[in-house]
Amino acid sequence: MSVLAFDGRMGASGDMILAALLDAGADPAALEPVTDALEVEYRIDETVKCGISSTTVDVFLTDRDGAADEGHDHDHGEQSPDHDHEENDHHSHDHDHSEHDHDHNGVHAEGHGPHRSYLEVRDIVEGMALEPAVERDALAIFELLGEAEASVHGEALEDIHFHEVGADDAIADVVGAVVLCHDLEPDEIVTTPLATGGGSVSMSHGEYPVPTPAVVEIAQRADWSLRGGPVDAELLTPTGAAILGHLADGVESLPSVDLEASGYGAGGYDLDPHPNVLRVLVGEGGRGGLVKDDIAVLETNLDDATPEVLGGLQETLANAGARDVSILPATMKKSRPGHLVKVICKPADRERVARALAEETGTLGVRDAGATHRWIASRMFETVDLEVDGETYAVTVKVASDADGEVYDVSAEYDDAAAVAAETGSAVRDVIRRAEGAFESDQ
Structure with missing residues (x-):
């Protein structure tokens, strides 16, 4: 079983994930669907962090009405801090765009380009002519980002307007990372606990502690765990967290792997004596595992359903998209006998299945149990x-x-x-x- 393992001790950002995967052997040509769909290009370079040779990736806008010729001459051979501080409704503090926006061939995409709603981003991804599995993963990552932002700001997912994470560079980071992961064709993707850094960051609503609210929300939905430090800087960005939140399962330490390749993706900060790199290991693991299947688990308690209704749920809920239905005896309020109904379905089917469950049983509420996947x-x-x-x-x-x-x-x-x-x-x-x-x- 092939394994792709991220070493999360220095956190992760979208461009660090891209760089690590390319350094580990992913084919840069696999990124062409992104550059074909967006006016962007990926600039791949090398750098050294605390003695470790590593890869950098920057996303540049192209063909922006001559925006490259505004008198700025920035040498991107020396990376500006690349932790893509993408929290909704605030601006990146990672570099000063008044000085570092341009070079002679294009505009650095971070902080530039249109900001879009979640629905607009989804439409763009669906229009990229991606492989179906790549499109599903990319859409799931943006849904995870959108749900985190919606929870932080108390809005509905459909009403969320991304700021930095809706711009072209964030779309390029997310879709690019998914494309490169699929190019390496791992059977399993894992990550060790992800370092968040520490200190605080300035956002439009004030000064917030690291990890930022969106990262906290994403981590609550992810399988892996967070770890503070090792420095006072923002190490884990919302985009990096969302990519790994969907793609990677959490492990406490790097698994046993017969190594075939490794890669290092550099972050922009110099954090001596800590090498600011995201390491990824690729190789064969142990005995083959089961297959990861993304699911949702819905449940409700019933104290007045007839045997006929309960007996018919297997068929009626299956018609709505349920993969499995379990009905368990339960003791309800005031010691009344009742039943707990648990339903497994695909995430995309959960609203339809919940509606069918409510209509069939008359229940006043259906809980989303928060499961993200099962092993089958x-x-x-x-x-x-x-x-x-x-x-x-x-x-x-x-x-x-x-x-x-x-x-x-x-x-x-x-x-x-x-x-x-x-x-x-x-x-x-x-x-x-x-x-x-x-x-x-x-x-």
């Missing part, structure tokens, strides 16, 4: 032939395997086995045993 087997169905008294019967078996294709369970479908048993006078469990054995003997 890769499943396929095979047909085996059983011979009984000279007649051949077909039985379907479900085959479960891990991410490396190693089969670890074979189960005959009960309905098929029961039909054969009824027709032949055999015991159902005998038909099941023979069908599972027939599949295993053919391997």
Whole structure:
């Protein structure tokens, strides 16, 4: 199983993630769908941080009505601080754009270009002609950013207007990071605890402590953990947090990996004696794991549902998009007997499933339990032939395997086995045993 592991001890920003993935061997040509869709270019360079040779990435605007010729001559061979301070409704303090905006070939994208709403950003991503899996991941990252901003500002997701995270450079960071991750084709992406830095940052509403409110909101939705320090500077930006919040699972330490490549993405700050780099390791892990499946879990308590309604939920909720429905006995207020209904569905289906659950049961509220994913087997169905008294019967078996294709369970479908048993006078469990054995003997 191939693993891509981020070492989060110096935090992460969008451009650091891009740079680390490129340094680890991702193909820069994979970024072409972004540069084709936006008036931007990625400038890839090298630098040294505390003795570590590392890669830098800057996003520049192109073809902006001659904006490059405004009398500024900034040498981007020496990186300005690149931690993309993208919190909604404030401005980056990472570099002084009055002095460092331009060079002779373009405008540095940070702090420039249009600011857009969440819905506008979503439309732009959907219009990029990305691979379906890349588009899904990129949209999920912007949804995570939007939900964090909506929670901080008390607004609905659809009403959020991004500032820095809605500009071209942030779109280029997010989509670029997803494209490069897919180019490396890992089976699993993990990160160690992410350093936030410390101190405080100036925002339009005042002085706020690090980590910033949006980063805190994203971390609450992510699988990994935060760690303070090691310096008083903002190390983890909202864009970096959102990218890893969607793509990466949390681990306490770097996993055992047979290394094939490594990469270092440089941040702009010089934080001697700490090398301000994001390290990524690529290689083969241990035994194949299960497959990550993004889900939502909905639940509600019922104390007045009839058996007929409860019995019909499996079918009615499945028609609305539910993947699994569980109904558990529960004790309600005043010791009344009731039921807890738990529903698994895809994140995109949760509003439709919640509405169906409310309509079918009359419940006054459906909770989002906050689950983000589950680990599932890769499943396929095979047909085996059983011979009984000279007649051949077909039985379907479900085959479960891990991410490396190693089969670890074979189960005959009960309905098929029961039909054969009824027709032949055999015991159902005998038909099941023979069908599972027939599949295993053919391997």
